[in-house]
Amino acid sequence: MHLTELQAANLRCFTEFSLTPVSGVNLLLGENGAGKTSIIEAIHILGYGRSFRGRIRDGLIKQGASALQITTRWQDTQGAAHQAGLSHSGNDWQARQDGADVDNLSQFCSHFPVLSFEPGSHALISGPAENRRRFLDWALFHVEPGFYAQWRRYNRALKQRNALLKTQPKTETLAAWDHEFAESGEAIHFYRQHYLDRLSPAFQTISREFLPECGTATISYAAGWRQSQMSLLDALRLNRDRDLQTGFCGVGPHRADWQAGLEGQLQQEHFSRGQAKLLALSALLAQAQQFLAEKHFWPILCFDDLASELDSGHFKRVLSWLSGTQTQIWISGTENPPIYTQIFPALKLFHVEQGRISSTQ
Template identity: 35%
Template sequence: MSLTRLNIEAFRNIQSAQLIPAPGINLIYGQNGSGKTSILEAIYFLGMGRSFRSHLSQRVINNDDDKLTLFATLNLARGDSKIGLRRFRSGETEVRIDGEKVKRLSTLAETLPIQVITPESFSLLFEGPKSRRQFIDWGAFHADPQFYGAWTNVRRVLKQRNQLLRNRSAYSNIQFWDQEFVRYAEQVTEIRNHYVDSLNELLKGIIGEFLPSVDVKVSFTRGWDSKTDFAELLENQYSRDLATGHTVSGPHKADLRLRVGTLPAQDALSRGQLKLLVCALRIAQGKLLKQQIDKHSIYLVDDLPSELDAQHRQLLLKQLTDTGAQVFVTAIDPAAIVDSLHTPPSRMFHVEQGRVTVIE
């Protein structure tokens, strides 16, 4: 799978741009503020319905416009597919795939799987468990068609249970919801656990390439003691949940733990090593997707040279090339990428003040 055409209208400082990307490595270069990262952001927006740089989607709309428009042609095994997205300043989003209106943004993620490696990607290691749950759930969503429904039901039941706790309802009024909660929580947890086990098999080899002298342990925690019956735990913790006004334990507290010895990875590794670890996680996830459903991810790599020496740049680009996937990588100096590749990039784009030029 690859993008063969990308149109961007009124997205940040890009008023209008048309790109014809190639399979393989697409290098986008330009000075800071030129708009090169905005191209990656536009592709991500098209695949996720949101930005990786801001929680407020209205901010990505060009100041002179009331809406942004993104359009892409995808080359798939079954033939070409067309995706269009329009986001209005009012907050309304309109999505079409092959001319048909799409109601659920999850359909975008299913159609256009994306792996993003940006300075913001460090949130996977430095922020709370939410980012790591999202990482697991991205893979579980693509790997198992039962996951999305179970995960949606967990959120629905959890919201109802927390409302009853805030209303200080008796446990007899919560017990019915706990039965539902346990059922969907165990389904979500089983899928997540199986996914992390599968990911670990690939991850060990990639981490071994990137960080051969570091022993990184990756494990999944479900959000409650695995030796404890979840239904009994919910009943026994009712008083505690009532006091806090929310459910303390459950799949909404699950986490992906990365440790070096007895220390969390973020405390044991340098910034450069952490960047390589995040890259390893993303590459492993993309490779696993290809194994499980025979679909490539599209990799978006922002400012690849930063914090990596020449040796590790070469290693990372080799791993990305070996995936066989389409890659979009940005840099200020194109030589930092070109000199790290065994063959020239498939295509190069120069960005200056929001204008995109293909370099032959």
């Protein structure tokens, strides 16, 4: 699937823009502050219902405007044309697709499998565990039809149980949530663990290509409780007094994590930012490749400021890898080195200036 048109109104510095991308590589070129990231952000929002740059209140809506709109036309994998739009007036998103309101934002986002990579994405390797759980859950949301229902079930049980913990409940009252919590939690764990097993070979291959000097990449996974020793239900029972003391649930898949490491090499804390970026990129592209293997089409790939922190050798390896995909790619940057057109002769170039976009093709 690919976007055939992207429009936005009152998004950051833009009063309005309208782009007609190609199904291959789209290069957004402009100086700092021109609006490149904002365009990538618009695509990301279609796929996630949120920005990678903080909350709506942090300035997504153009200063002085009351609402923002993002609209798009796209072609699905069967070649059928669709249109959809999101608007936000400071409270909530309203979504429409093919002329009808869509109540459920997740349902809207399910049409837009987008993987984006931006300068903060090295946090996938070196940042908080929440980033890594989200990464897994994004894939599972798209590839496992039963996942989302379990995820919702689990999060509801977690919320209820945490609310209850703050009221000094009787053991039986608390135990009433344990079964629901444990059953959905075990299901999420199962999905995540098996997904990581499937992801791992692609991650190893890609990271070997991008970081041949760093040895074999490994993935380790922690379920969020001592899963090899006990069931989640037992872990809940064992942790009950502690949970009552702290007022929140200390075990379960909301505490899960996975770590990427380089075998026999540096500890994660010692990765350079460039290395962390390449490892994060390897994980993201492995995710894209795994998506293809399971869904039979590629997700849209967005790279904001791709060249930053990559030397020309590593940059070339990444672009060469991307040239083997058949998907819509968006890349932003401040410069246009010849390597782009060498590797992607059919790319479409967009010049982004303060609030205006022009294309040459």
